[in-house]
Amino acid sequence: MFGVGESPIGIASSPTEEDYLLFTVKKTGKVTSQLHSAKIGKKIGIRGPFGNGWPMQEAEGKNIVIIGGGFAFTTLRSLIVFILNSDNRKKFQNITIIYGCRNPGEFCYKSELSEWEKMNDIGVYLTIDRAHPNWDKKVGFVPTITKEVAPSPQNSLAFVCGPPIMIKYTLPVLRELGFTDPQIYLSLERRMKCGIGKCGRCNIGNKFVCIDGPVFSQAELNTLLSDE
Amino acid sequence: MxxxxxxxxxxxxxxxxxxxxxxxxxxxxxxxxxxxxxxxxxxxxxxxxxxxxxxxxxxxxxxxxxxxxxxxxxxxxIAPKKFLFPQSEVLFSYEIEGNNIKIAEKxxxxxxxxxxxxxxxxxxxxxxxxxxxxxxxxxxxxxxxxxxxxxxxxxxxxxxxxxxxxxxxxxxxxxxxxxxxxxxxxxxxxxxxxxxxxxxxxxxxxxxxxxxxxxxxxxxxxxxxxxxxxIRVSLNLDNIEMELEGLYNHEIWQKIARTCLKCGACSYICPTCHCFDVQEKIEKTDIVGKSIGKRVRIWDTCQIPLFTLEASGHNPRAAGEKRTRQRIYHKFNYYLKNYDILGCVGCGRCIQVCPVNQDIRKTLVKVQEIAKNVQEGD
Structure with missing residues (x-):
């Protein structure tokens, strides 16, 4: 936003949606507030894309377990739309989606979610933290529901994106289910200013989330000096 | 040579x-x-x-x-770094008039x-x-x-x-x-x-x-x-990368961080510190609605918590010891891993400027002592 500043935002649309780029933005700070109050037609600038994406080649022929929490679901939407595209769907085996939010109102892409729920060839498990009168689906934190759904680690990859606390407690569940660290991929978030590995704040150990990430396998994270 | x-x-x-x-x-x-x-x-x-x-x-x-x-x-x-990497530097400027944006590269x-x-x-x-x-x-x-x-x-x-x-x-x-x-x-x-x-x-x-x-x-x-x-202090830092490798979660960082004020003077005075922030400056908005702005990069420091504070409120380096550790690891571990060089030139400016007399040489000596003990303890 000229005159306001820049924010790093993941792309929520899939490469198969060729006509537009979709960004799902939570109103949080200066830049995102200005984006929210912008009128249709307002000119903004985009730099990028920076960094890597989900390891789609490695995922071919495998079962995909997608675990997301809160507003971090945006790049997972991109992933799901890509996988479900009619040209791509046959390249992947079973798809399991576990998506948790604090309350029913916080889910992004509600109409798409209900379409996905109707599909026979994917499992969609939506959960909220605490019981709510307008909610007849799962109740419980993402790690708990992951344990309950218990996706098989056989020929599977897990793609995880969510708040640090969700990641922290989901990892042991996945490991308990038999997922090895190279099978677990995380998309991480850090404060960023440049996107090109120069401004110095998004590092995890000697790697930069903006150029080496944001997607890391847990196996790779294990080799870095990190608190993760 | x-x-x-x-x-x-x-x-x-x-x-x-x-x-x-x-x-x-x-x-x-x-x-x-x-x-x-x-x-x-x-x-x-x-x-x-x-x-x-x-x-x-x-x-x-x-x-x-x-x-x-x-x-x-x-x-x-004050090191001559500022002549090539100024404390404040305009990356580009722009004019906004309604929905027209004209960008002028410097x-x-x-x-x-x-x-x-x-x-x-x-x-x-x-x-x-x-x-x-x-x-x-x-x-x-x-x-x-x-x-x-x-x-x-x-x-x-x-x-x-x-x-x-x-x-x-x-x-x-x-x-x-x-x-x-x-x-x-x-x-x-x-x-x-x-x-x-x-x-x-x-x-x-x-x-x-x-x-x-x-x-x-x-x-x-x-x-x-x-x-x-x-030059009275001579350290052998040939193995510093490996010595630091095992001390990431050691209490030494808490101890050093306890006296550190996190003022960032060490990194502002450092001739090799290069982290920066990017900010927006609107210079002038006239009555007809034309504004002129600049995108500017300014020196920043890993020693303050805002450096890594995310919009969600999550901060991976909120704790002081994580920031103290970051400065040492960046120069003496990450730099060796990424570029095969040390990120310090031994000018001693950070020692001169520190308001609480922290001395990076002493930190390194301490690291080496602990690393040696850890190794011998194995």
Whole structure:
């Protein structure tokens, strides 16, 4: 936003949606507030894309377990739309989606979610933290529901994106289910200013989330000096 | 050591004698072709020369039109980093009128310039910045626009300070690494030596001077060993990357962080620290709704919590010890992993500036002690 500043935002649309780029933005700070109050037609600038994406080649022929929490679901939407595209769907085996939010109102892409729920060839498990009168689906934190759904680690990859606390407690569940660290991929978030590995704040150990990430396998994270 | 193009780097004709009283003339000749960045008093008003606010700084001096006398100093408090990586730098500017946005890239009107009189530590800091800013997929054009027009003429360090530890980080008071040319100070005269291929550009400026005598060279070598003796702390950091590797979660970081004020002075004064923030500055909004803005990058520091605070409120380095640790690991572990060089030149500025007397040398000694104990304990 000229005159306001820049924010790093993941792309929520899939490469198969060729006509537009979709960004799902939570109103949080200066830049995102200005984006929210912008009128249709307002000119903004985009730099990028920076960094890597989900390891789609490695995922071919495998079962995909997608675990997301809160507003971090945006790049997972991109992933799901890509996988479900009619040209791509046959390249992947079973798809399991576990998506948790604090309350029913916080889910992004509600109409798409209900379409996905109707599909026979994917499992969609939506959960909220605490019981709510307008909610007849799962109740419980993402790690708990992951344990309950218990996706098989056989020929599977897990793609995880969510708040640090969700990641922290989901990892042991996945490991308990038999997922090895190279099978677990995380998309991480850090404060960023440049996107090109120069401004110095998004590092995890000697790697930069903006150029080496944001997607890391847990196996790779294990080799870095990190608190993760 | 970089080649001079000469067979024998110690032959007398590699060293030209510039008498001290002729240095000004030498600088004037350089000044006709290059802008000069020189050690000079902050306040050019002679009457204020002795006041407290009149320290030596590196600054542009037009020696053709200004009085100038090359001062004596051990090192200059503020490193010359700012001339290639300014504290505040406009990346581009723009005009907004309604929904029309006109972006103006900053024009590259860079003059050839010389930073004159820097010590080896600062020359090596530019080598580190060169490596960093050119690394990866995106080389930094803002830095290299200036860097590619800058030559470095150093002066060997006859009197290192008590805070100096360049010899622990692969430098030395008489190391010539990173210089394009270097001066050696003797009583009454300087010896001038061309160091890098770029330094050959100075050949025409020194051709008329006589070659050094064998006596001159002997004196230079004596000065070199005297200077090395002045540096009292000598660490062997050959294994520092591995030594740090096992101490990431050690309590040492909590202990050091306990006295640290997290003021960031160490990183602002550091000639190799290069982290920055990017900010937006709207300069002017006139009545018809036209605004003019700039995108600016400014120095930033990993020592403050805001550096890594995310919009969600999550902060991976909220705790002080994580920030203390980041500074040491960045320079002595991550730099070795990513670029195979140390990120410190041993200038000791962070030691001088620290308000609570933290000493990076002591931290490193401590790290090595603990690493040794951990290893022996295994």
């Amino acid at each position: 970089e080649g001079t193009g000469n067979q024998n780097q110690n032959s007398q004709d590699c060293f030209k004698v510039i008498p001290k009283e002729e240095l000004k003339i030498f600088l004037e000749r350089l000044n006709k072709e290059y802008k000069l960045i020189l050690p000079t008093h902050k306040n050019k008003d002679k009457s204020k020369e002795k006041t407290k606010n009149n320290e030596l700084i590196f600054d542009y001096v037009d020696v053709l039109n200004e009085e100038y006398e090359f001062p004596e100093y051990q090192n200059i408090r 024009g590259a009107e860079i003059n050839n310039q010389i930073i004159f009189g820097i010590r080896n530590c600062d020359a090596r800091s530019f080598k580190i910045l060169d490596t960093f800013f050119s690394s990866g997929k995106y080389s930094d054009p803002y830095y290299f626009n200036k860097r590619n027009h800058t030559l470095l003429i150093g002066i060997a360090c006859n009197e290192p300070m008590t805070t100096c530890f360049c010899t622990s980080v692969n430098g030395g008071p008489y190391s010539v690494e990173g210089f394009d040319a270097v001066l050696y100070e003797l009583p009454e005269k300087y010896l001038f030596q061309i160091i890098s291929p770029n330094g050959e550009k100075f050949k025409p400026y020194v051709e008329s001077y006589s070659n050094a005598s064998l006596e001159d060279l002997k004196l230079k070598d004596q000065n070199a060993s005297h200077a090395r003796e002045q």
